[in-house]
Amino acid sequence: MLNAQTTDPRLIEAAKDWRDDTNWREFFERYAPAIRRHSCVSGLSEADAEDVLQETMLKVARYLPSFKYDRTVCKFRTWLNQIVNQRIFEALYRRRRSSFSEAALDELREAVHGAEAPTGDPVVQAEVDHRLLEACLARVRERVKPRHWQVFEAHALHGLSAEETARRHDSTAANVWIIRHRILKALRVEWQNLLSKPFRAEGQV
Numbered sequence: 001m002l003n004a005q006t007t008d009p010r011l012i013e014a015a016k017d018w019r020d021d022t023n024w025r026e027f028f029e030r031y032a033p034a035i036r037r038h039s040c041v042s043g044l045s046e047a048d049a050e051d052v053l054q055e056t057m058l059k060v061a062r063y064l065p066s067f068k069y070d071r072t073v074c075k076f077r078t079w080l081n082q083i084v085n086q087r088i089f090e091a092l093y094r095r096r097r098s099s100f101s102e103a104a105l106d107e108l109r110e111a112v113h114g115a116e117a118p119t120g121d122p123v124v125q126a127e128v129d130h131r132l133l134e135a136c137l138a139r140v141r142e143r144v145k146p147r148h149w150q151v152f153e154a155h156a157l158h159g160l161s162a163e164e165t166a167r168r169h170d171s172t173a174a175n176v177w178i179i180r181h182r183i184l185k186a187l188r189v190e191w192q193n194l195l196s197k198p199f200r201a202e203g204q205v
Contacts, residue, residue, distance in 0.1 A: 043138025
């Protein structure tokens with residue numbers, strides 16, 4: 001996670017003038033590596049991560065002049081995180097060729113996020129939630145054993161019963177439910193991370 005002390009108010013203020021090449025280059029070099037890493041961890045290729053970086057910087061150049069740095073109101077890293085995540089969700093959506101049904105994604109979203117009624121347009125909210133869920137799935141998939149992911153995907157996303165999933169993957173129904181529970185727990189954690197925590201980085205970013 002980006003640490004509060006790594007945020008440089010002087011640099012943020014100087015970078016508001018994107019025509020100042022020296023300060024803008026310093027700003028870019030400070031945050032670009034973290035944005036690339038965060039994009040790749042979220043399931044994007046290096047090429048897609050580079051696109052996210054460029055789109056993020058364009059957005060930052062446009063909106064940074066109106067950003068007021070006040071840690072008690074909105075931390076800079078949280079503000080930047082929101083911009084980066086939105087670009088990642090859009091990239092995942094553009095490349096999506098999902099074999100999962102909308103019903104399966106809706107059911108999984110409720111298991112991960114809960115069944116709270118959306119506060120805005122339900123159609124728009126469902127689309128946003130699906131993009132967020134895809135980012136969570138990509139992140140968790142990188143961390144679990146391939147065999148466990150296959151079991152989870154068959155049961156939770158393709159709708160096979162626990163018994164049928166166990167038969168196909170040489171396991172037991174009880175083990176299928178255990179794997180499902182563990183991966184759902186990991187997805188819930190990632191959901192909250194993407195919503196509330198800034199992207200993770202290393203070094204001085």
